[in-house]
Amino acid sequence: MAKLLEVENLSISFTQYVQGLNRHDSRVISDLTIDVDESEIVAVLGSSGSGKSLLAHSILGILPYNSHVTGEIRYKGQTLDQDLKEKLRGDEICLIPQSVNFLDPLMKVSEQAIGECKDDAEHKERKVRQREIFARYGLDESVDNLYPFELSGGMARKVLLSTALIEDPDLLIADEPTPGLDKKSVEETISDIKNLKEHGKGVLLITHEIDAALKTADRIAIFYSGYVIEINDVKNFSSSETVLHPYTKALIDSLPRNGFKLTEGVQPLGEIPGCPYYENCPIRTDRCNKERPELEEHDGVMIRCFNFKEANDGA
Numbered sequence: 001m002a003k004l005l006e007v008e009n010l011s012i013s014f015t016q017y018v019q020g021l022n023r024h025d026s027r028v029i030s031d032l033t034i035d036v037d038e039s040e041i042v043a044v045l046g047s048s049g050s051g052k053s054l055l056a057h058s059i060l061g062i063l064p065y066n067s068h069v070t071g072e073i074r075y076k077g078q079t080l081d082q083d084l085k086e087k088l089r090g091d092e093i094c095l096i097p098q099s100v101n102f103l104d105p106l107m108k109v110s111e112q113a114i115g116e117c118k119d120d121a122e123h124k125e126r127k128v129r130q131r132e133i134f135a136r137y138g139l140d141e142s143v144d145n146l147y148p149f150e151l152s153g154g155m156a157r158k159v160l161l162s163t164a165l166i167e168d169p170d171l172l173i174a175d176e177p178t179p180g181l182d183k184k185s186v187e188e189t190i191s192d193i194k195n196l197k198e199h200g201k202g203v204l205l206i207t208h209e210i211d212a213a214l215k216t217a218d219r220i221a222i223f224y225s226g227y228v229i230e231i232n233d234v235k236n237f238s239s240s241e242t243v244l245h246p247y248t249k250a251l252i253d254s255l256p257r258n259g260f261k262l263t264e265g266v267q268p269l270g271e272i273p274g275c276p277y278y279e280n281c282p283i284r285t286d287r288c289n290k291e292r293p294e295l296e297e298h299d300g301v302m303i304r305c306f307n308f309k310e311a312n313d314g315a
């Protein structure tokens, strides 16, 4: 079966001019490799500012002009270059954006959700679908004719969700789709995402909430300081003993039900030669400070660590 989405060694950096003179490059995503199969939900779990939205924006081809990108993205085996991104986005590949600023302030929300139509017949058909999806999210007919500024935050989120779902995309990139939603709508969203998967579609779910990832995903990619440090099956996240990376273990131990044992400090930024987790790592060695581990496969799990084996054997 062909992979739906393959991201290989993606790095994103920004060029900024400090005081108008000094050019400064800051790397936000480093050497990121991840894939999504048909009928699969892959969660990218990372803390705030770790570059998750930029990953989404690079897949959609909507990064800001001052960004610099290397690496490759393929969709259904084909290189996803800027032309193909523009052709497929909003159609085969849809984004549920994190920010409600993605709504067009000058357009009624129902028309944004319906999108461009080739004729009246198509508009009619999509209007029915729009109403049905809006209704599922508790947006009644009076909402259809509102403009974005007339919506509450939660309503705006629901409009963004509906807009992506109306397209019935083959690949959905959901960037933090649930914060600010009521409980019922969170459940509706999760069920809609799972429904896409049941219909053979792929979903990349971007989130900083481990519970959302655990409830929804088949695999979880752990993002730390711009690096993917582990990609593992959701079933292995039931205990810190069945995941491999020390950061993933710390994340699981930090869950309320496990008694908040998080040992982690701030995420390091800037260029470092060694492992991105070096400063906080309980199993680090000298090598980790000098050399950066690659993301490698170990029994079907992708892991970026020199020492996980010894640490697990000794446990």
Ligand SMILES: Nc1ncnc2c1ncn2[C@@H]1O[C@H](COP(=O)(O)OP(=O)(O)OP(=O)(O)O)[C@@H](O)[C@H]1O
Binding pocket: 014, 016, 028, 046, 047, 048, 049, 050, 051, 052, 053, 054, 055, 064, 066, 098, 208
């Ligand atoms: N246009 C830009 N120019 C320079 N730096 C940027 C730009 N856009 C984003 N960044 C930097 O990239 C980093 C990652 O941003 P991003 O929005 O992808 O993080 P995130 O993981 O989605 O965070 P959150 O969980 O808060 O949504 C930020 O810390 C920000 O400083």
Ligand code: NI
Binding pocket: 052, 053, 054, 098, 175, 176
């Ligand atoms: Ni984000």
